Amino acid sequence: MNIRDLEYFQRLALEKNYSKVADFYHVSQPTITYAVKRLETELNVSLVNRNQAHKNITLTPAGRQFLLHVNSILRELRIAKQEMTHFTAKKLPLGLPPIIGNYYFPKLSPKLLQADILPHLIIQREGSENLLRQIKLGRLDVGLIGSLDAIHEDSLNTEILTxxxxxxxxxxxxxxxxxxxxxxxxxxxxxxxxxxxxxxxxxxxxxxxxxxxxxxxxxxxxxxxxxxxxxxxxxxxxxxxxxxxxxxxxxxxxxxxxxxxxxxFLISLIHRNSSIVTPIMEELLALIRQVVTEDENKKVQKD
Incomplete structure (x- = not known):
């Protein structure tokens, strides 16, 4: 099954018009038509209802079901490409909301420098909700996220630190x-x-x-x-x-x-289940846990 065919089909479901999809990808209309036919032949099912009078299409029930899988496949592919970019560039994007970052990063940064992780780190500072969205999309590898409730997502590895x-x-x-x-x-x-x-x-x-x-x-x-x-x-x-x-x-x-x-105020360490846990990322996760634990121990001793 051709990835480009899946992309054409996904766009066709959005535009509902072969010509618009062809214009979007700068290809001929028959290219889009043949792509859909190839998918239908391989799946042995009709994916679209064609309305020649209005030159538009709607998806069949099978087409709507297939679209769910296509969206998932292409989303995972985009995430994989993002992860490979981070892996080959030896850069590690870390999401830190302003309050959490201001509190923990001064304690964390000396350890990151000593472990030679700091030069590879890309800090992204936004609100927790935005950062969580970035992690899901594969644009961030790791985040220290604030929330009121425990975060349960099948695609995420979530650990409440404090x-x-x-x-x-x-x-x-x-x-x-x-x-x-x-x-x-x-x-x-x-x-x-x-x-x-x-x-x-x-x-x-x-x-x-x-x-x-x-x-x-x-x-x-x-x-x-x-x-x-x-x-x-x-x-x-x-x-x-x-x-x-x-x-x-x-x-x-x-x-x-x-x-x-x-x-x-729950503070959770979050990364995707599908993320490649490189040695540098594994050490980063360990250092974050260590800093939070040390901070909690100092608080207990002070109290």
Whole structure:
């Protein structure tokens, strides 16, 4: 079975017109016609219903079923090509969301340099949802991804490394700064400064709002964590951030939520099951696990 024939068929299912497919691939219309006929002959089934009056086609039930397989085959082929590019170029793309990257990468980078992995690493910084999509498409090999729920995908190898709490964040001069804990429902009169919808925080905040039956006042949302923390520090409002988003240098107060049911910030190490686990990738995965484990141990000792 010819890969090009599959590509022609996939495009024909989209365009529903032989001429448009021929124009797209810069070939003659008979080339597309013969490609479909070759597939039908090999499969011994009709794939398309031809409507000569309107010069368009629709797929038969068998054609629609075959298209599902074609989409899967061509998607896997594209991913394989991406992986081979990474393999031969000796480059390793790593996805790091901004908050997770800011927290862990300074701890990870000396180990990567010592292991001679750092020069081969390509860091991609985006929100977790976008990075997860890039991993599925084969554009990224590995990602340290944040989520509220465990990620279950047949095509992915997912390992939850740690779980972090969400905290209420306030300026030292804010009235809430003297509290150790606070119930989310008691914050109805507060003004919130939040991260934008591309962050997991937005979904966690929505869950808490729903579970506590409250409608908090959101006065501003930002993609920039540093700007947001600066606004919180100035006393404009309070924030809702994962605990690893706030460092001692920020001079901000973090307050635990007392709610019995509250979301957690899961941090997972993710790569595709089909990925070629090269020695450099295997060492990268081991170092990431090591850094997260060491960080958790230090936290336990401190507590």
């Amino acid at each position: 779980k972090k709490k969400f905290k209420i964040v306030a300026a030292p001069t804010h009235p809430l700064a003297t509290k150790k804990t606070v119930a989310f429902a008691d914050l109805g009169d507060e003004k919130f400064l939040l991260l934008s919808e591309q962050y997991v925080h937005h979904h966690a905040f929505a869950r808490l709002s729903q579970s506590s039956n409250t409608d908090p006042k959101i006065i501003y949302q930002s993609d920039d964590l540093d700007i947001l923390k600066g606004m919180i520090k100035s006393g404009m409002g309070i924030g809702f951030l994962a605990e690893l988003a706030v460092s001692p240098d920020d001079n901000l107060v973090t307050i635990d939520l007392s709610d019995l049911t509250q979301p957690q």
